Amino acid sequence: MRVWKAVGLLAGGMLALQAHADVWQGEVGGAPVVMEWSVNDDGTVDGRYFYRKYHSDIALTGTRDKQGALRLGENLGYDESRVDLVLRPEGNGWVGEWRGPKAKRAQPVKLSLLAKSKRSGYGAEEGADGLSAYNRARVAGLRLKPAGVKVFQGYRLAWWIEPESRIRWFRVASGYPEATMARLNKVLEYWQWRAVAASFDCDANDRGRGMTEYTQEVIPRLLTPRVVSMSVETNYYCGGAHPDFNDSPLNLDVASGRDMRLEDVLWLGRGKPQDARDAKGKLRDANYESKVLQPWLAQTFGKLYPNQMEGEDGNECDYSNAEVWNPSSWYLMPEGVQIGAYFPRVERACDNPGWSLLPWALVRKHPGTLTSRLP
Incomplete structure (x- = not known):
């Protein structure tokens, strides 16, 4: 990662999990969710999940007992201990109950496998789109919206924003052959969705305290018939002692679309x-x-x-x-x-x-x- 190629960076504070983290989908009280967790060698569990309607992560922390059941708390502080979610293996999936701190009654939970992990730590499994199965499920419910057109060094740039994360990138709208622009724009879209996923990953580390910040500015630097060059400046606070920032420039060879x-x-x-x-x-x-x-x-x-x-x-x-x-x-x-x-x-x-x-x-x-x- 460049520092992320920080366009994902993921901010230095993300949990480093050692065990495999399969991805599960299902319902909590009838609401669609996606979950993943890792069970460490000592039986402790770390993970996260999101409601498909809202996309933002809820951190999970807890233990696995001798019968294989998981007892998990949501967005726990480091000195907190609470069970909000109990999951038991059943067939090829999981069933259980959710009872959050403000819940009046327990809600049923049922999960089935969405994606099998082959690597260690949640979020580690990436496809051709650069996203883990978990983040791919998350961004599947998101849509980009047009955010204006500007001319830079003689090239028209069409800007697109993802409204929830506020991540904003451009596409090349003129100045190159159609096939070339399609190739370049596919690469630019790839990096934008990675940045969107990084923004949500950053938020996950905050454990619901509402203190995270993840802002990004893409600055075109040079467009020629041969190259497209830009800065990708990111400011972020994802928990921990200090906020941070970096610039992870992207330099594309127009002929191939590759990152130079x-x-x-x-x-x-x-x-x-x-x-x-x-x-x-x-x-x-x-x-x-x-x-x-x-x-x-x-x-x-x-x-x-x-x-x-x-x-x-x-x-x-x-x-x-x-x-x-x-x-x-x-x-x-x-x-x-x-x-x-x-x-x-x-x-x-x-x-x-x-x-x-x-x-x-x-x-x-x-x-x-x-x-x-x-x-």
């Missing part, structure tokens, strides 16, 4: 840039970024921007430290390649300075696979 890597634009290593990674997408030279690319960025920015490298408040932001330059956070501008920086939490105000641009004239001296096709 930095070596497509800038290459400082040995051999050809198209041979930089193996079949699994890993850099063949594990030391390339830390030993070659990041030191070069720090040295180059030191020459280009000596005053800014000292930080706005003296040496508060140490941009001379090669490790802060983030090879996974970059986007394209008409003037060149913007490179991001990443600092520890106490210095996060230093992240992604607006001045860290590599001019095209310099980039072309270290060309990647697509550099000749760029501005």
Whole structure:
């Protein structure tokens, strides 16, 4: 994930479950729901569910007894203990009763299998759409709505919003052949739904306290016949000690629709840039970024921007430290390649300075696979 490719990121605080988490659907008191949970080695249970009408998660915490029954509490604080939901295995599904804190009487629960998990932890199983079976069921009830059209660098961009999460992304509406726009827009829709799911996942970690925040702004940076480049800036608080933020840019090769890597634009290593990674997408030279690319960025920015490298408040932001330059956070501008920086939490105000641009004239001296096709 870039930091999510944070477009999902999922916010650093999501529960890390170790056991398999099958996904179940059914009814609680006649209302359609989708549930998933994991049973840990010590018999404790963690999970979540949502009502199909409302889509937002309710956290589940509890235990499994010797007979296999689950006794679960909803949105419990760390010092709370309460049973709101009891589930017993029956045939290929589950039956039980729900009695929330304000319920006047118990409501029947019946669940059947929706999707079998093959991985550990809930939300881990992803399909071609990048969504877990649980989140796929959630977004199936959601619809995007048009949110206006704007012209950017000569291209018409049609904006679409998902009303519950308020996640807003654009589609390309002019400037490319129809088949090309269809391919690009399919990729953009993919990332928008992942962002919608990330927003709901963030909310789940808050356990019903209403304190979460997940906002995202997609900022077009450069559109040309060859590339579509944008920032994806996300601010989020998903429980824990502090809110956080990041920019997870997306750079699309128009010809293929694939998400580009930095070596497509800038290459400082040995051999050809198209041979930089193996079949699994890993850099063949594990030391390339830390030993070659990041030191070069720090040295180059030191020459280009000596005053800014000292930080706005003296040496508060140490941009001379090669490790802060983030090879996974970059986007394209008409003037060149913007490179991001990443600092520890106490210095996060230093992240992604607006001045860290590599001019095209310099980039072309270290060309990647697509550099000749760029501005």
